[in-house]
Amino acid sequence: MSKPRKQIHLAAHFPGVNNTTVWSDPQAGSHIEFGSFAHFARTAERAKFDFLFLAEGLRLREQGGRIHDLDVVGRPDTFTVLAALAAVTERIGLTGTINSTFNEPYEVARQFASLDHLSGGRSAWNVVTSWDAFTGENFRRGGFLPQEERYSRAREFLAAAGELFDSWHGDEILADGATGAFLRDARAGSFVHKGHHFDIQGQFNVPRSPQGRPVVFQAGDSEEGREFAAADADAIFSRYSTFEAGRAFYRDVKARLPKYGRAPDQLLILPAATFVLGDSDAEAAELAREVRRQQVSGATAIKHLEFVWNRDLSAHDPDGPLPDVDPDPGEHTVARGRAQVRMYRDPLATAREWRELAAANGWSIRDLVIETGNRQSFVGSPATVAAAIDDFVQADAADGFILVPHVTPGGLDSFADTVVPLLQERGVFRADYEGTTLRDHLGLARPDAQTPAERAAS
Numbered sequence: 001m002s003k004p005r006k007q008i009h010l011a012a013h014f015p016g017v018n019n020t021t022v023w024s025d026p027q028a029g030s031h032i033e034f035g036s037f038a039h040f041a042r043t044a045e046r047a048k049f050d051f052l053f054l055a056e057g058l059r060l061r062e063q064g065g066r067i068h069d070l071d072v073v074g075r076p077d078t079f080t081v082l083a084a085l086a087a088v089t090e091r092i093g094l095t096g097t098i099n100s101t102f103n104e105p106y107e108v109a110r111q112f113a114s115l116d117h118l119s120g121g122r123s124a125w126n127v128v129t130s131w132d133a134f135t136g137e138n139f140r141r142g143g144f145l146p147q148e149e150r151y152s153r154a155r156e157f158l159a160a161a162g163e164l165f166d167s168w169h170g171d172e173i174l175a176d177g178a179t180g181a182f183l184r185d186a187r188a189g190s191f192v193h194k195g196h197h198f199d200i201q202g203q204f205n206v207p208r209s210p211q212g213r214p215v216v217f218q219a220g221d222s223e224e225g226r227e228f229a230a231a232d233a234d235a236i237f238s239r240y241s242t243f244e245a246g247r248a249f250y251r252d253v254k255a256r257l258p259k260y261g262r263a264p265d266q267l268l269i270l271p272a273a274t275f276v277l278g279d280s281d282a283e284a285a286e287l288a289r290e291v292r293r294q295q296v297s298g299a300t301a302i303k304h305l306e307f308v309w310n311r312d313l314s315a316h317d318p319d320g321p322l323p324d325v326d327p328d329p330g331e332h333t334v335a336r337g338r339a340q341v342r343m344y345r346d347p348l349a350t351a352r353e354w355r356e357l358a359a360a361n362g363w364s365i366r367d368l369v370i371e372t373g374n375r376q377s378f379v380g381s382p383a384t385v386a387a388a389i390d391d392f393v394q395a396d397a398a399d400g401f402i403l404v405p406h407v408t409p410g411g412l413d414s415f416a417d418t419v420v421p422l423l424q425e426r427g428v429f430r431a432d433y434e435g436t437t438l439r440d441h442l443g444l445a446r447p448d449a450q451t452p453a454e455r456a457a458s
Helices: 034-046 078-086 105-119 147-165 223-232 243-255 281-295 298-309 339-343 347-361 365-372 382-394 410-425 438-442 452-457
Strands: 009-014 051-054 093-099 123-128 173-176 181-183 190-194 199-203 215-219 235-238 268-273 275-277 378-380 400-403
Touching (some): 009 034, 009 268, 034 410, 051 078, 078 105, 093 215, 093 438, 105 147, 105 199, 123 147, 147 190, 147 223, 215 223, 223 243, 235 243, 243 382, 275 281, 275 382, 275 410, 298 365, 347 365, 378 382, 382 410
Parallel strands (some): 009 051, 009 400, 051 093, 123 215, 215 235, 235 268, 268 400, 275 378
Antiparallel strands (some): 173 181, 190 199
16 A cells, blocks of 8 residues: 655745855845735745745844845844734735844744734744853843853743643633723633743733644754654754755654654654756756855955954955865854854864865865855746655655755745645645645644643643
C-alpha cells in the first residue's frame, strides 16, 4: 500500500532585514507604505497560503558606522502592520517575530491575544532571542544576555506568556443584562509567576482568544534552539533548503519530540526558500544570476567578507583578490548587529577554504560571495519548481516552505499564478481554506487552558 501524499504548507515572508530584497529593482515598492503589505498579504491569501510572516530587526545593522547598502530603513512596527492586515484579509495567518530578550511577557501576551481576537484566530508568534550588546544599546537594560541565559529567559518568557493566555478558560464572560453581572468569576485572568527571570502577578485583561494561544514559531539552528522548538514550538524555521541537509535537520528535530510527549505532526519544519521563475529552466537560471548580482553589490561583498575576517576590509577592491592577511579570531566583531558572524565557527579554516575556491575558479571577492552565499532555493520553470517543492516535502526534507521573494510587494504574484495551480493539480496543496484559524490551516489542535497544577505536572 503506497504512503499517502503529504499536504504542503506554504507561507510568504515579506523581507527587509537582510539583503534578500532588492529595493533598487524598478519593480520594487515601498517597505513602509501600507499598500505594499496589503498587496503582498492579499496575494498570499489568494493563493491559499497558510500565513504571512514578518521578521523584525531591532537595530539597523552597520559596519564601520555605515548602514548596509542593501538593508531597508524605515520598516514599521510588526504588531501595527499585522493588526492593519487583519482588517483587509479574512483567512491567512498573521505571524510576527517578537523578541523575548527585550520585551516582557505581559505586554507580548496581551498584544498577541488582542491580535488573535481582531483577526478571528489567525495570530502566530515567532519567538526569538537577541544575541549582541549592539542591539541591546537600544533598550533600557543595555548590553545583552550571555548565550547560556538567552534560551533560559526565552523558555521562561514563553511559559509565563502561556500562563497568561491560560488564565482565561473561555467561559468566564456571562454578560447578563438582567442582573448586570459581566463575569462569572471576578478573579478571571488572575496569575502568579515566580521564576528566575520573571516575578509577576496580577490579572490578565484579555479574555481567551479564538485559538486559545497563538501558534508559536521558533527560529534557531543551535542545539538549544532545536531543543526549545521540540519542547514548546508548533513550527520551526529552518535555514536548510538543500535536500540532504534538510532531511538531516528534519530527522534530528522530529526525533526530539517523544521525550516531550509530542507526536511528529505536532511540530512543522518550514525552511525559508527563495525562488526565481522563468518560462524555461534556462531563462530562470539566467535571471537567477542577475538577481544574485543585484543582491550582492560590491559594498555588500566586502561587508560579508568582514563577517569572517573580522577586520576592516573597506580598502580592498570587491572585484579584486581575497586579502592576504588572515582573519582576526578575537571575541569582538566588526559586523555589528549581524547574527551571520556566528555561522563561521572557525574563521581561519573558512578563509583557507575560500582562498582555495577563489584560486581554482579565478573568483574575485564579489564572485566568491555570490557563489558561496545563500543561493536561490528553487530556480526553473513553474513545472520544475512545483516538482522540486513536492519532492522535498514527500521525502521528509521539510513540511513546507516560507517563500521569500527578492522583490516586494509583487514578487509573489508569479508564484501564486503559476506554481500554486500545479501543486493543486498534483493534489498536494489546498484548493481552498477548510478552516478559519491558523491552527486549522496548519493541522494543529486548539489547546485547552491548563491550570497551574496541570502545567507543573506536564
